Amino acid sequence: MFPSHCYGSTYWGNKNSSGGSPWYTQGFAYQNWTWSGARPGMEFPAVPYGPLDFHCARPISSWNDGFILNYGWLVNLGDLNTESDYVRQRIADYITDLLSIGVSGIRIDAAKHISPEGLAYIFKKLANNMGGKLPDDFSAYLEVIIGGEKDLLMCNENWYNYGKSFDNYMKQAGLSDSDIYKIKIWSSDYPKEHPACGWWPISSERFVAQLDCHDDQNPGSSSRDMQDKGSVLIKERNVEKHRYFNRELFFRTDANWQIKLVLSSYSFIDSNGAQAPPDGHSDCARCVGSACSGCTKSVPYKKAHNPNVCGYTIYQNGQWQQGEYTRVHRDKEIIMEMRRWMGLSTSVSNAEIGLPNHC
Known part of the structure; x- marks a missing residue:
């Protein structure tokens, strides 16, 4: 049986509840639930x-169709009805809860799969x-990956545009220019292809820039080849x-980005093909139980924070390290360039910036 508001939907196989309760997730099968006898939902x-x-x-099924981007289930994840006033209010209430405990900025993952109009009214409800x-x-950082869909997403004004059209939706919702300024878009075209449209469809202050990102850490990422415009460290x-291009992000003057990000990540394990972080969850030495005999793709545990190291601990004694944190954020040259950009003094001791004396 189909939920009463859905017809012709895709069939998904059975799925057990991830919350340990049959009432938390649907079975993804169009038949009555075993637990309740009710329709799935x-x-x-x-x-x-x-x-x-x-x-x-x-x-x-399409990355150039705003309707599909908004209504489709990304990698089979249930997609919230962000046209619903109730759903918009619940999302705004959640962000409000975060602000109440001290959070000042948020990142919205896969924001390009939420309609610009829906996002505009969510932010207005948050402001209310x-x-x-x-x-x-407050600042918000929306992940809107601008690739082959740049005309739809940024360059051509249309109902699914995160440039001027998104600005207009926010104004229609009742947000002030000051509030709109706080809502940033990831400049995923940086550094190789920016500005993606050949011009700035909105002010560069509304974009967020960084050299390499978490998506670049995937060996299959198409954005890993930056040619002579940048560098992906683990590639x-x-x-x-890599240090030069991170410094360049802070001293270049062709845009006025207000948020610039530096990525500290980790290396993979070449010897056994493991791709997990060294957080201990993929360390065969820590495995407990009968299934451990089949544990082969192991990443030894490494403590993430180490106050006694400098940046780029990925290289030690001239050798690339497997299963090691990169710690780019602890590189003194990058820190000094960042401080210059922020108008802060560079005449500071290592201790004042959280580094040991030998850095």
Whole structure:
């Protein structure tokens, strides 16, 4: 049987509840539930969300169609109905809760799969929750990957555009220019292809820039080849080149980005093909139980924070290290370039910037 509001939806195989309760997730099968005898549907009572708070199941079959981007289920994940005023309010209430415990900025993953209009009204509801405007220290960073869909997503004004059209939606929703300024878009075209449109469709202050990103850490990422415009550390394994392009991000003057990001990541394990971080969760030496005999793709545990090391600990004694944190954020040259950009003094001791004396 189909949920009453969905017809012609994709069939998904059975799925057990990840929350340990049959009431938390649907079975993804169009038949009555074994547990309740009711039709299948998305139910998350802690929010609460019910079946009508989600879009009907459909795959993302096009990356150049705003309707599919908004309504499709990204990698089979249930997709919230962000046209619903109730859903928008629940999301705004969640962000409000985060702000109440001291969070000042948020990143919205896969934001390009939420309609610009829906996002505009979510931020307006957040502003209403906060007394009518967004906090002075608030910032939002939307992951809108601008690739082959740049015309749809940024360059041509249309209903699914995160440039001027998104600005207009936010103004229509009642957000002030000051609040709109706080809502940033990831400049995923940096450094090789920016500005993606050949011009800045919105001010560069509204974009967030960084050299390499978490997606570049995937060996199959198509954005890993930056040619002579940048460098992905775990691909090229060239510290001097990577350090230079991170410094360049802070001293270049062709844009006025207000948020610039540095990525500290980790290396993979070449010898056994493991691709997990060295956080201990993929360390065969820590495995407990009968299944451990089959543990082969191991990443030995390494403590993430080490106050006694400098940046780029990925290289030790001239050798590239497997299963090691990169710690780019502890490189003194990058820190000094960042301080210059921020108008801070570079006449500081290592201790003042959290580094040991030998750095």
